[in-house]
Amino acid sequence: MFTINVEKECSCFKKSAYDNNMSFSSKNDALTQARLMESHMNQKFCQKHLFYTEEAGNTFTIRVEEKPKESNDGCCGGGHCS
Numbered sequence: 001m002f003t004i005n006v007e008k009e010c011s012c013f014k015k016s017a018y019d020n021n022m023s024f025s026s027k028n029d030a031l032t033q034a035r036l037m038e039s040h041m042n043q044k045f046c047q048k049h050l051f052y053t054e055e056a057g058n059t060f061t062i063r064v065e066e067k068p069k070e071s072n073d074g075c076c077g078g079g080h081c082s
Contacts, residue, residue: 001023001024001025001058002023002024002026002027002030002031002058002059002060003021003022003023003024003030003058003059003060004020004021004022004024004033004034004037004059004060004061004062005020005021005059005060005061005062006018006020006037006061007061007062007063007064008064010045010048010049010064011046012041012045012049013041013045016041016045018037027058031053031055031060034053034060034062035053037051037062038051038052038053038062041062047067048066048067049064049065049066049067050064050065050066050067051063051064052065
């Protein structure tokens, strides 16, 4: 058995149709589903987090990180700072 585990269930995940700890008999099916979930979560969730998949044995863990805050280094973006 192969399992997809979501490391931290953020509020967007809890509201989604996804389940944590899904099991698959095929490694390929589990990896495909994990990559689809990762892509969907990065594109459609609230954009506060970044999601990425790590494989360890029979488990695919979708890791969650805070999205880095964008910095403009004090520039207003008007094009005259460079």
